[in-house]
Amino acid sequence: MNHILVVDDEPQLLRALRINLHARDYDVLTAATGAEALESAGRLIPDAVLLDLGLPDLDGMDIIRGLRAWSAMPIIVLSGRSTTTDKVDALDAGADDYLTKPFVMDELFARLRAVLRRPGSEEIATTVTVGEHIIDIPAGTVTGPRGAVRLTPTEWKILVLLLSAPGRLVPGRQILREVWGPEAESHGNYLRVYLAGLRRKLEPNPTRPRHLITEPGIGYRFEP
Structure with missing residues (x-):
């Protein structure tokens, strides 16, 4: 089916x-x-x-x-x-x-x-590498050097949005709108808190992120 x-x-x-x-x-x-x-x-x-x-x-x-x-x-x-x-x-x-x-x-x-x-219309499991972590988007899992990494549902939504546009700036307002709804567009502090959590879980050095990048005042970007 x-x-x-x-x-x-x-x-x-x-x-x-x-x-x-x-x-x-x-x-x-x-x-x-x-x-x-x-x-x-x-x-x-x-x-x-x-x-x-x-x-x-x-x-x-x-x-x-x-x-x-x-x-x-x-x-x-x-x-x-x-x-x-x-x-x-x-x-x-x-x-x-x-x-x-x-x-x-x-x-x-x-x-x-x-x-x-059409040939190729069947989906193949898609994975993305963030540093030493493997993100399996279809399965909804994150695996690091020490095993499974647990993300909150909100962290997962934000991460998938960033991974869907590698190397491209995703405006903060867009993320807020998609994750929390239009009424949250002015609450940039939400994103700062959750991005800090994602960096602690995925970045080798959370204070100097290499993959989950902030563009101050504009938005965020995933760098493979």
Whole structure:
């Protein structure tokens, strides 16, 4: 049974897609926000993603790029944005297909079957090295020289966000929004506390981090 992650903030469409997917023997995961989508994809590794671009917290393009940083899972965009530019941008960002709303359900499932048949559509376990630690993103585990390292759920969310964009600055406000919600965007002290905890667990010298870097006043960056 294929596991499909459906990401959309329209309850009626989400319900319709869930019913139709179940009727065709797909297992369904749902998310109404970008933060939920990234967390579900990182922990549960769906076989394909059906993604709306217009989400309340994150732009769908950022979600595509975030998933593509570590995964080859097929992504089909379902969007009300119908211009050629929107379609080209989504495909360039890493989407496999693009369907404009409103769409015919039979066409969606034909396209879904097509991307699932492509070679390499099965997910391979993805690991990232942070110093002497191995991060297994699909398994949700961290292993260091002395064995397993336990992270809190919040530490894990922050770490996955940084690992999804190696070498690239992730704005602090974006991390706060994705982990705690839009109302937390001004609480930079949250991040300072949790980054300090991550560095104690993952960096050889937490006071001189080599991998989890702070860009003062802007955000954070993972350096492989």
